[in-house]
Amino acid sequence: MMINGGNRHTETPLGVLCLDTRFAKPRGHLRNPRTFDYPVVYDVLEGVDIPRLLQAPGDDLCQLLIDRARRLEADGVKVVAGSCGFMARYQREVAQAVSIPVVLSSLTLLPWVSVLIGEGGIGVLTADDHALGHPHLEGVGWHRPATRTRIKGLQHGREFSEVILRGERDAIDVEAMTAEIRQATLELVEERDLAAVVLECTDLSAFAPVVREASGLPVFDIVQAIDLAVAAQGG
Template identity: 35%
Template sequence: MTNQIARGGKSIYGAPLGILMLEARFPRIPGDMGNGTTWPFPVLFRVVRGASPERVVLNGARGLLPDFIAAAKDLVDLGAEGITTNCGFLSLYQAELAAAVGVPVATSSLMQVPWVQAMLPPGKRVGVVTVSAGSLTDAHLDAAGVPRDIPVAGTEHGREFFRVLIKAEKNDMDVALARQDILDAGADLIRRHPEVGAIVLECTNMPPYAAALAEATGLPVYDIYSMVTWMFAGLRPKSW
């Protein structure tokens, strides 16, 4: 029998991806980033206390950077080899988190926009569906490498998604109404910007509705699931 040496240095093994979670109580259905069954690989979760969706999305995450850095460092100490976050609006902290933790960091699904744009034919553009178009500033876009004039549609005027996830008006959610809010935002995006050839979903709670949106629009749809599974593929390349 060949001698084997097991290497130590971590607290937890087999879960190389760490997810920084906002503090919220809404339902996290399968497909949501905060549902453990969403991922085809083990992940480590860490809730950042005080980082409510309303504070992060509507108030620019002001004052929360030290808390996110501390939580990210904790995940790395536990064994995470890459860090991502539970809100696309945390692109604001991309540079600071990447500099602080010493492992790859992908704060926002919006970081996919340049990749997707590079795949599109001439004359076509990436469009973004976000939980709150009114809160998505040039600073968020700049931090993720997204053009400031990108077509955007939000869900803040819908009936369910925004008021449950961001305003925390209740702890339950009508999934059909939430899905319709996403479809309505996608339809609005295409109506105002017919040149859109692919959609990136900013919000990490939107992947459960990505397939429905792709079917309704006939366009490719990318989200935090597509980005994180790509990121994981680099952390754990398949052995052939």
């Protein structure tokens, strides 16, 4: 029996394009390999952090994501994912550049979730609702945001802002983070009749049970989207 080689990564279903961050990644976060039941490789985009992604998007960043996705594919991974939901603006370009599934953002779930829930609204919890805009929604093929989507950001939460958005420290106060996420969820669901919640921010996946309990709604995140893509590849 012959076992073919030629790839840097053997039997590795998932490669993740990662922002250059060092804050804690609890289990449930896609940057924690124990979140998944299959092998994962992480490709860190050195020098590209959250402020860089939010404040200075452009063609150079898109090309970097394309180049790294192509490299992961050549190295043998079966699915490419992104570590920040705001990569959604580049979803179409990166997916077109490789021949394997690409899931840069949980926002790719929006069209699918809308079919699942019928005419109900979709709530989106995001890192910053001022930063999440039309280019991100258009990038994932979501064309009805005004009538179907209610967006709530966590940028005003002290813990979330200090750790996630500004990178002022790496340790997370889990109780404080949980309280901020619960409060944002309650504010999200009280303003409009919703049928589901999508967590744009990958850092929220570890807190999905908090959102589910506070909202009483189905909650979708990046980990579920990745698992679906990997399963489709037989991973």
